[in-house]
Amino acid sequence: MVEAAISMRDAVLEVWKTDRIPCNNMYDAREIKQAEAEALAKAVDAVPSPDDPPEFAVWLDTLRRPNLTNTEWDEVFDAMYAYFEPDEGGAAT
Numbered sequence: 001m002v003e004a005a006i007s008m009r010d011a012v013l014e015v016w017k018t019d020r021i022p023c024n025n026m027y028d029a030r031e032i033k034q035a036e037a038e039a040l041a042k043a044v045d046a047v048p049s050p051d052d053p054p055e056f057a058v059w060l061d062t063l064r065r066p067n068l069t070n071t072e073w074d075e076v077f078d079a080m081y082a083y084f085e086p087d088e089g090g091a092a093t
Contacts, residue, residue, distance in 0.1 A: 005046065014039040018032055
């Protein structure tokens with residue numbers, strides 16, 4: 001069975017949500033990294049919709065880049081938080 005492509009918005013949300021998983025120990029950190037890798041792998045075939053902001057594609061492309069620095073990673077996730085939780089209420093989702 002062929003899996004349907006994920007929407008760009010859902011792909012970005014899935015990646016962003018991995019950053020919200022509580023990390024209490026090294027085991028959690030490994031699980032979170034695995035969840036991030038899986039979400040980014042699914043995002044490769046994400047299908048944009050006309051109302052998606054161009055930042056979605058930029059964020060996903062940046063996060064998949066090899067040799068991404070921690071600063072670049074943080075900048076992308078800061079932008080995601082600003083988009084999805086502009087007032088820490090999360091109304092944009």
